[in-house]
Amino acid sequence: MTVLKFNDSVFDQFPVLKTERLILREIIPSDADIIFKNYSDQEVMKYFGRELYKDISEAEKKILDTGTDFREKNGIRWAVCFRENNVMIGSGGIWRIQKDHLRGEIGYELSKEFWGNGIMTEALKEIVKFGFEKMNLHSIEANLDPENTGSVRLLEKLGFIREGYFAESYYFNGKFTDTGTYSLLNKDHE
Numbered sequence: 001m002t003v004l005k006f007n008d009s010v011f012d013q014f015p016v017l018k019t020e021r022l023i024l025r026e027i028i029p030s031d032a033d034i035i036f037k038n039y040s041d042q043e044v045m046k047y048f049g050r051e052l053y054k055d056i057s058e059a060e061k062k063i064l065d066t067g068t069d070f071r072e073k074n075g076i077r078w079a080v081c082f083r084e085n086n087v088m089i090g091s092g093g094i095w096r097i098q099k100d101h102l103r104g105e106i107g108y109e110l111s112k113e114f115w116g117n118g119i120m121t122e123a124l125k126e127i128v129k130f131g132f133e134k135m136n137l138h139s140i141e142a143n144l145d146p147e148n149t150g151s152v153r154l155l156e157k158l159g160f161i162r163e164g165y166f167a168e169s170y171y172f173n174g175k176f177t178d179t180g181t182y183s184l185l186n187k188d189h190e
């Protein structure tokens, strides 16, 4: 019997990833402005079901929390940047990792001026590949509001399949919304 194991060595050193147009690097303190911009933007956050950021200190705290998550070997969130200037335009990562079950969850967001150019497809392809090939995950999950059509399309393009649908499962701001649970298995990943 082969016993599969999560590869904790992915946390030894922050793994920088590169694609044709992008560099995915560690999120650093000077990224607070762009994180604040995105997390305080009503359109970007429309389907997140949480309060918009009101103060830059919330972005600074997020950066600290992301660093702690990495140091404690719980998850990795990359700053998605254009290769030519290394300026952050969004982020993506794998978190809520269940090491015993070799399963993780992806999350992502991009500044709205860059939507529709295939950027997140390019970034997530690399992140998913990292999850399967380096972390040794067996499956990757995504949870989202089914009305988030851009995100649904993005996941389907990457080969994710909707495996669950939970009606009125998320409560925020006096309103219940549905949740779609998507997943991709290592063996089905190109």
Ligand SMILES: CC(C)(COP(=O)(O)OP(=O)(O)OC[C@H]1O[C@@H](n2cnc3c(N)ncnc32)[C@H](O)[C@@H]1OP(=O)(O)O)[C@@H](O)C(=O)NCCC(=O)NCCS
Pocket (backbone or CB within 6 Å): 043, 044, 045, 047, 108, 109, 110, 111, 114, 115, 116, 117, 118, 119, 120, 121, 122, 143, 144, 145, 148, 149, 150, 151, 153, 154, 157
């Ligand atoms: C979802 C999001 C990350 C997509 O990023 P992106 O870089 O614009 O995505 P891509 O350009 O790679 O597009 C992927 C596919 O989705 C489609 N798509 C993107 N946005 C869309 C939209 N609003 N409506 C319908 N389709 C959309 C694209 O056309 C493309 O499909 P195609 O190749 O068949 O044309 C971006 O819209 C975003 O940051 N949204 C706000 C944050 C968010 O909702 N995050 C996800 C939480 S679960």
